[in-house]
Amino acid sequence: MTIGNRVYIARLAGLAVFDPNGDQVGRVRDAVARLRTTSRPPQVVGLVAEMPMRRRIFLPINRITSIDSDAVVLNTGTLNLRRFEKRPNELLVLEDLLDRRVTMEPAERPGVVVDVAMESNRTGEWSLTRLAVRGQTGRLGRRGQLQQLDWDRVRGLIGVPDTRGTANLLAVLDQMRPADLANALQDLPDGRRNEVAAALDDERLADVLGELPEHDQVEILTALGRERAADVLEEMDPDDAADLLGELPPPEQEVLLDLMEPDEADPVRQLLKYKPGTAGSVMTSEPVxxxxxxxxxxxxxxxxxxxxxxxxxxxxxxxxxxxxxxxxxxxxxxxxxxxxxxxxxxxxxxxxxxxxxxxxxxxxxxxxxxxxxxxxxxxxxxxxxxxxxxxxxxxxxxxxxxLPADWRDRDAPTPGARPAATATAEGRADG
Missing domain, CATH: 3.10.580.10 (CBS-domain)
Incomplete structure (x- = not known):
């Protein structure tokens, strides 16, 4: 199947990416759009794919030969394996636009972005042309009507939003494994990352925290507030909870342990007593x-x-x-x-x-x-x-x-990783 004329980007998230030989390269995580100086909609320049070992790379849009409900297929040629970094004049469509609060013209009605469509013209150029926007009714618990609108009929898409929800982004991330979701959270700005983390249920957040670098764990836990933090710690394996609490000052450890249920806090207290780097400090206290x-x-x-x-x-x-x-x-x-x-x-x-x-x-x-x-x-x-x-x-x-203490950190070098490839034909030097 060839690429259709219009593709909704939230539906691409998680699709496998294959090379022409049928080997899987990675999975789609987002689309990259370049802002224009004119009033024309942003130009889609490529997709972001996540490879094994948590490396995200850039796939130029002209390298993609087909998209269907199961996979994205690339044409021949070498890939630039340099880690993707967003440029100042670019949008990550799902990260930056999903759940954004906007105004729909001409009646100045408020709404929330649910999905964004990219569309190709006769020359093969892809642009963000339409949005799925759900109107806000102002009535508690009642969902507004979902509408399909042209890009130029929606205001508030560019710039820093005043407020933003998390429901639609969470729906995109919902099927990810905890390690992959943790990796996706690291790509978000700190404030957005904390919002999304706080919107996860306690059990899901506990699983994700265990896959994050220690500094991110501490920042998210601190942003939750003590009562919610204690609830999440109760859902973590005792050894993971002990590792996380070990990064906090002793007075803060005691406050959180006191807020936990005694039967959940007791094994964590015991693990915290062992010397780092020993069996007692790394073991699980709940084997079969x-x-x-x-x-x-x-x-x-x-x-x-x-x-x-x-x-x-x-x-x-x-x-x-x-x-x-x-x-x-x-x-x-x-x-x-x-x-x-x-x-x-x-x-x-x-x-x-x-x-x-x-x-x-x-x-x-x-x-x-x-x-x-x-x-x-x-x-x-x-x-x-x-x-x-x-x-x-x-x-x-x-x-x-x-492993090295920073092995979960996205900025840490990957042991044994191949050297970064040279710039692509499109001139993008950051992969």
């Missing part, structure tokens, strides 16, 4: 734990729970009651592959593996990495001096703390 009289069928049912991260669900730790950390005596571990090979009625105490010594809370990170690599493990138990299970270190915990 069962008693030795539990059956294989019960264990399989537990690790099937969809909210469990893969590394946590890869094994069941066996310990005497109580089951909350710190548990009773630690007995060993049963990996999911062993569970699949055993009869469902078999008790865990009969198949437990205790051949690998557990970690201590004081075990340093290099030693953890060495031992996990030696035994090809995705998680290891952590026990205290009384041999009670206090948590587990997973491979993602090790990776998070082994």
């Amino acid at each position: 734990i069962l008693t030795p009289d539990a059956t294989v069928a019960e264990a399989l049912a537990r690790i099937r729970e969809p909210q469990l991260p893969p590394a946590v669900a890869a094994q069941v730790f066996v310990a005497r009651a109580p089951m909350a950390t710190p548990t009773g005596k630690y007995l060993g571990v049963v990996h999911f592959q062993r569970l699949l090979r055993e009869p469902p009625a078999e008790m865990l105490g009969g198949v437990v593996d205790n051949g690998i010594d557990p970690l201590q809370p004081s075990t340093p990170l290099p030693e953890i990495t060495r031992r996990m690599a030696t035994y090809d493990l995705v998680a290891m138990p952590v026990v205290d001096a009384a041999n009670r299970l206090v948590g587990a270190v997973t491979v993602d915990d090790v990776l998070d703390h082994s």
Whole structure:
């Protein structure tokens, strides 16, 4: 299918981008439009695509041969892999225009931008020609009529908006994985980023915060206000919440911990006591734990729970009651592959593996990495001096703390990244 004469840009967000050989390059995240000195609508010069390793690049509009409901396809030629940066005379259509409060002519009616259409002329030039605008009725809870308007019939599209909502941008971002949404938030101006973050529900925001650089986590949490911040911290995994609180001054830590529910705050308090760079500081305090009289069928049912991260669900730790950390005596571990090979009625105490010594809370990170690599493990138990299970270190915990501190930051260099390509034929030197 060739490109249609008119394309609504919000519908492009998230579409896969393929080269002529059928290999996926990345996914569409926005469109770039250049402002003109005349009254003509902005010219669309290309799309922004997100590649693996969170790099966003510029795709010139004349490199695109087809757009349909499933994919965007490029023509032949090399891509400029330099990280995209918006120029002063450019708009990012979804970032800058979606949810913008505008005035519709001729009756000066207020409205909110829901989508923006780009359209090509006979020479192949693309422009922002029409907008989908929802009128504002002024009545609480009542939605206004959605209208299709030419660009020149809508005022307030250019410049800094006085106020802006988040509903339509959130709808575009809704299907993203937490890591991809965190990456998209980093592209927004600070104020806009905080607005969008605050509009997410507590559970979704907790997942996204765990994927952001520490300085962004702190800024967003601070902007939420203490009551809402405490609610979000309760939804985070205790180890992630402890890492975030560790970036705050001790008095602020205590205020937020006191606002949290005691059963949510207690494991976080415990994690904050451990020395940085040790098993205690990086472990999760909520691994899958069962008693030795539990059956294989019960264990399989537990690790099937969809909210469990893969590394946590890869094994069941066996310990005497109580089951909350710190548990009773630690007995060993049963990996999911062993569970699949055993009869469902078999008790865990009969198949437990205790051949690998557990970690201590004081075990340093290099030693953890060495031992996990030696035994090809995705998680290891952590026990205290009384041999009670206090948590587990997973491979993602090790990776998070082994990479450079700024590895989540968009401005950080990507290890092993290819050198930036030279400027495109269109003369855009920033990719």
